[in-house]
Amino acid sequence: MAAVTPLVQVDGVRKEFGGVVALQGVTLDIDPGEVVALVGDNGAGKSTLIKIIAGVHQPTDGQILLEGEPVRLNTPTDSRQHGIEVVYQDLALADQQPVYMNMFLGRELVRGPLRRMDRDGMAKETQQLLDELDVRVPSPRAIIRDLSGGQRQGVAIARATHWAQRLVLMDEPTAALGVQETGRVEEIILRMRDRGRAILIVSHSLDQVFRLSDRICVLRRGEQVGIKTTSETDGDEIVSMITGLR
Amino acid sequence: MSVAPASPERTPKAATGPKRSVAARARALDPRSYVVYVAFLLILAFFAITLSDDGFLTTNNLLNIVDQTAPITVIAVATVFVLSAGEIDLSIGSVVALSALIAAVVLRDAGLVAGVLAGLATGVAVGLVNGLFVTVFRLPSFLVTLATMGLVAGLARSITDLKSVAVTNFTFTDFFGSGDLGPVSSLILWTIGTVALGHFVYRHRRFGAHVLATGDNAAAARVSGIRVNRTKVAVLVLSATAAALAGLLYAGRLQGANYNLGSSDLLLVISAVVIGGTRLFGGSGSVVGALIGSLIMGVLNNGLILAGLSASEQLIAQGVLLLLAISLTLREPKA
Ligand SMILES: Nc1ncnc2c1ncn2[C@@H]1O[C@H](COP(=O)(O)OP(=O)(O)OP(=O)(O)O)[C@@H](O)[C@H]1O
Ligand SMILES: [Mg+2]
Numbered sequence: 404m405a406a407v408t409p410l411v412q413v414d415g416v417r418k419e420f421g422g423v424v425a426l427q428g429v430t431l432d433i434d435p436g437e438v439v440a441l442v443g444d445n446g447a448g449k450s451t452l453i454k455i456i457a458g459v460h461q462p463t464d465g466q467i468l469l470e471g472e473p474v475r476l477n478t479p480t481d482s483r484q485h486g487i488e489v490v491y492q493d494l495a496l497a498d499q500q501p502v503y504m505n506m507f508l509g510r511e512l513v514r515g516p517l518r519r520m521d522r523d524g525m526a527k528e529t530q531q532l533l534d535e536l537d538v539r540v541p542s543p544r545a546i547i548r549d550l551s552g553g554q555r556q557g558v559a560i561a562r563a564t565h566w567a568q569r570l571v572l573m574d575e576p577t578a579a580l581g582v583q584e585t586g587r588v589e590e591i592i593l594r595m596r597d598r599g600r601a602i603l604i605v606s607h608s609l610d611q612v613f614r615l616s617d618r619i620c621v622l623r624r625g626e627q628v629g630i631k632t633t634s635e636t637d638g639d640e641i642v643s644m645i646t647g648l649r
Numbered sequence: 650m651s652v653a654p655a656s657p658e659r660t661p662k663a664a665t666g667p668k669r670s671v672a673a674r675a676r677a678l679d680p681r682s683y684v685v686y687v688a689f690l691l692i693l694a695f696f697a698i699t700l701s702d703d704g705f706l707t708t709n710n711l712l713n714i715v716d717q718t719a720p721i722t723v724i725a726v727a728t729v730f731v732l733s734a735g736e737i738d739l740s741i742g743s744v745v746a747l748s749a750l751i752a753a754v755v756l757r758d759a760g761l762v763a764g765v766l767a768g769l770a771t772g773v774a775v776g777l778v779n780g781l782f783v784t785v786f787r788l789p790s791f792l793v794t795l796a797t798m799g800l801v802a803g804l805a806r807s808i809t810d811l812k813s814v815a816v817t818n819f820t821f822t823d824f825f826g827s828g829d830l831g832p833v834s835s836l837i838l839w840t841i842g843t844v845a846l847g848h849f850v851y852r853h854r855r856f857g858a859h860v861l862a863t864g865d866n867a868a869a870a871r872v873s874g875i876r877v878n879r880t881k882v883a884v885l886v887l888s889a890t891a892a893a894l895a896g897l898l899y900a901g902r903l904q905g906a907n908y909n910l911g912s913s914d915l916l917l918v919i920s921a922v923v924i925g926g927t928r929l930f931g932g933s934g935s936v937v938g939a940l941i942g943s944l945i946m947g948v949l950n951n952g953l954i955l956a957g958l959s960a961s962e963q964l965i966a967q968g969v970l971l972l973l974a975i976s977l978t979l980r981e982p983k984a
Contacts, residue, residue, distance in 0.1 A: 457872075459872075479871070479872045479874065480874045483874060489872070491872070495866075495868070495869040495872055495873070496866065496869055497861070497862045497865035497866045497869050497870065497932065498865055498866060498932065499861070499865045499928070499932035499933045500858075500861060500862065500865060500932070504858060504861075504862075508858075508862055508869070508870070508873040508875070509859070509862075509870070509873035509874040509875045510873075510874070511855045511858050513855060517849075517853070518854065518855075519853040519854070520852075520853055520854065520855060520857075520858060
């Protein structure tokens, strides 16, 4: 058990914004194929931790290790190159573009001596991936603007699944969705996990956390106050850790 | 099972490819994207009927329309990129005049190649300045190019003290707007060339996709690894350089340059591009649409002249058309 090098190690990470300490002394390991939920009250530092691993923010102190090697994640591109993808709550789709272009945004396929974009190839690969994850959209050529919130999030998750070699970060992926669409997206997340991706997911819904995760990491005011195995804890314990009340 | 999905990579393309791609294309067609073609045909038909005695429908007149719209089309192609990236370039009209004048002066004093390069370099330089202020200082392109529009117009006026400069180099004038290649004028060739190149880059190169993503959702483009600032600088340089090329075309056609060249081009270009279906706020557009939009402006201009309208009345007609076009195209459903 202890011999396995964790996929990702967050090692003593501290983050300050100006004078505000958003995170301090956060340590967390994530193993391959594992779903870790990140919970905590508003302002606890969950998004900040996600953004540090995503290369959006740099830690003030501490480091991130991938498979035991310390890495510098100075830009989102650095993180992507290390096989880390992010599903943002609403940020990352280009609304006027078709599904397949979003799937390949910044990494478009080209072919031939003129390096023409291979639209048919991208649409076909997109269709395959959407089928595998059972993300239901009318067509890979549909425009994002015409999709429902759940369908959009499905596309974003499918994109992350496609490109993430190691880890998918999700910051409240269902916060904007209704009950039914949330259910659909959770199914997609589970299928993605079955494909062996490690997942770090932020959620305010404890029900969701218990449905999806293997372990739960609780942050309180920027500090990591405990990591529990999901099957060995319950909602009451997690709530008391989040609030600090007993 | 594992072999099946991999093997038909290319083979079924020949069998089902064309049919599917036509259907897909038909589905992808936004009604607003073909309105412009219908409008173009209607306007053509209208003038063909009402002005049949005034020589509207003669080959000569129609070719003349394409010739006259060439500089507008050239700038419009670049403006499709600028608007698609969520930016705007108001300095294009001034750049036309300054580049034409600089090209004419350098041509006179230092020869053909130096003149052409100086004219184009003027565009590149103005585009870089615009791009620098938009990206490094994070200022809205509307204000930056409003400022450079005035600045460049002032330079154009002062550089020759308001005087016109004649262009007598026939190699230059033939190449840039007065010459013909067989039955085709050089202006038509410039039109076809820029539209074809623009369309290819816009639709078929990754750069086009990055421009669209930048205008659509800059934050999403950035986290996807697209170099948003570089894209913005690129489109602004492209548009100022296209304006410089248009300046050379004017200088070639009129065999001279003056500070007034291009002074009415901004309205025409923006109209052409917006009528052609390019979204003013970025994220979608069409180069071929811009060509049609430009031709619509040219046909309208020509028809109204033949119908006997004065220059001021034409300006009014253009304004009305632009209002009509934006109310048709920008009426997007909210939420
Ligand atoms: N870019 C920033 N600049 C300054 N302060 C920031 C920045 N981002 C986050 N913070 C601060 O860091 C702290 C943690 O914020 P963070 O967004 O990580 O919380 P969170 O756990 O994601 O909360 P929520 O559940 O509301 O999303 C907050 O006090 C917040 O105000
Ligand atoms: Mg948050």
